[in-house]
Amino acid sequence: MMLAEILASLFPEGHSVTIADGLISGEGAFRGGRLAVIGIDGDTALGVDGACRLAGDVLDVVRRGGRTPILVAIDSDSQRMSRRDELLGLNEYLAHLAKTLLLADAHGHPTVGLIYGHSAAGAFIATALATRVLVGLPGANPSVMDLPSVARVTKLPLDRLEAMAKDTPVFAPGLDNMVRTGAVQAVLDPDLPLADQIAAVIDAMPEDDHRDRLGRERGGRPVAEEVAAQVVRDAALG
Numbered sequence: 001m002m003l004a005e006i007l008a009s010l011f012p013e014g015h016s017v018t019i020a021d022g023l024i025s026g027e028g029a030f031r032g033g034r035l036a037v038i039g040i041d042g043d044t045a046l047g048v049d050g051a052c053r054l055a056g057d058v059l060d061v062v063r064r065g066g067r068t069p070i071l072v073a074i075d076s077d078s079q080r081m082s083r084r085d086e087l088l089g090l091n092e093y094l095a096h097l098a099k100t101l102l103l104a105d106a107h108g109h110p111t112v113g114l115i116y117g118h119s120a121a122g123a124f125i126a127t128a129l130a131t132r133v134l135v136g137l138p139g140a141n142p143s144v145m146d147l148p149s150v151a152r153v154t155k156l157p158l159d160r161l162e163a164m165a166k167d168t169p170v171f172a173p174g175l176d177n178m179v180r181t182g183a184v185q186a187v188l189d190p191d192l193p194l195a196d197q198i199a200a201v202i203d204a205m206p207e208d209d210h211r212d213r214l215g216r217e218r219g220g221r222p223v224a225e226e227v228a229a230q231v232v233r234d235a236a237l238g
Contacts, residue, residue, distance in 0.1 A: 001116055001137050001190045003041050006073065009194040010035065023050050024073055025057050031199055036061045039073035039114075039127065046123035047080030051093040054127070058100040062107050069110040069202055072101070074128045074142075075117025094122045098130035105132050110202045115140040115175070115184070129183065133205055135197075136175050136184045143173030169220040181221050182214030 003024070007017055015028025017037050022044025027036045038057045040046060061068055079090055105111050113128035116137040124142055128134050136142070150171065151158040165172035169180040178184040188197045212228050215221030 001139065003073065003075070003116070005190075006114070006116060006137075006194060007037075009190075010037075010071075010198065012193075012195065021050070022076075023053055025053070027068075030069070030195065033066075034068050035198070036068050036070045037073060038070065040076035040119075040123065041073070041117075043075060043077050043118050045077040045080035046094070046126070047082065047085045048088045048090055048093040050080075051090075051097045051126065055093075055097045055100045058097075058104050061109060062100075062104050067108045067110070069112065069198075070101070070104055070131075071198065072111065072113045072127050072131050074113065074115050074119045074124070076119045076123045076127070078120040078124075079122035079126075091122070094126035098126045101127075101130040110205055112198060112201055112205075114188075114198075115142050115178075117141070119143075120173075121145060132209070133185050133201055134178075134183060135201055136178070136187050137190055138175075138187060140175045141173070142175060142178050142184075144171070146173055170215075177220065179220075180215070180218045182211040182216075182218060185211075185214065 003019070007015055011028030013029045015026060017024060017026030017028060019041050022040055022042050024037060024039035024041050027034045038054050040050070058070060061070055079094060101111050111131040113131035113134035114137070115128050115134065118141045119128060120143045124144065128142070147161045147165065148158060151161055169177035175184065175187065179187065188194060212221060212225040216225045
């Protein structure tokens with residue numbers, strides 16, 4: 001599903017969403033109010049400039065007040081691994097973007113990630129995974145790290161990793177694996193109005209992050225919930 005189709009399904013009454021240099025920004029009428037949209041389109045890599053622009057868009061929504069929901073639509077490459085971006089401290093810019101989404105959430109703005117294309121690594125973590133809830137569309141291809149990169153880091157043969165990925169979704173790429181680990185809450189139906197489906201996601205939004213529980217229930221991360229709980233208990237003991 002292309003971005004233009006997504007926007008038409010989200011905003012049948014029209015919208016002001018624009019795309020410039022692969023970055024999405026704007027809003028449209030939604031449930032008697034507005035829905036703000038930011039994101040990345042066209043498999044664009046996310047660098048320091050893009051992260052700053054998207055973070056600024058999120059902060060603008062927060063400054064206006066209210067409880068305007070924010071949709072983060074993603075079809076990106078990974079982070080831009082250029083010499084310039086790395087020397088400027090790309091990791092800090094990506095962290096800043098993620099923090100603005102957490103800030104918006106803390107101020108009462110429902111944040112929903114929508115992965116409709118590719119995304120990977122830091123760009124995926126700082127955008128779609130930084131929202132309260134992440135949903136996907138059929139055909140999306142997210143990954144935290146592709147298997148050839150995992151092979152280089154772990155020094156394990158690629159064919160062995162490909163075999164392991166069939167039974168171990170926690171590091172395997174692809175939408176189905178992200179659903180099994182709980183990272184993606186649900187896959188939307190492109191044949192139904194996306195406005196209604198996103199509204200339903202917002203209405204059912206949990207009060208806290210329950211992705212580790214979903215991962216346990218779906219068999220993709222069987223021990224993450226208990227490990228996280230143990231860390232919290234140990235931290236509370238000082």
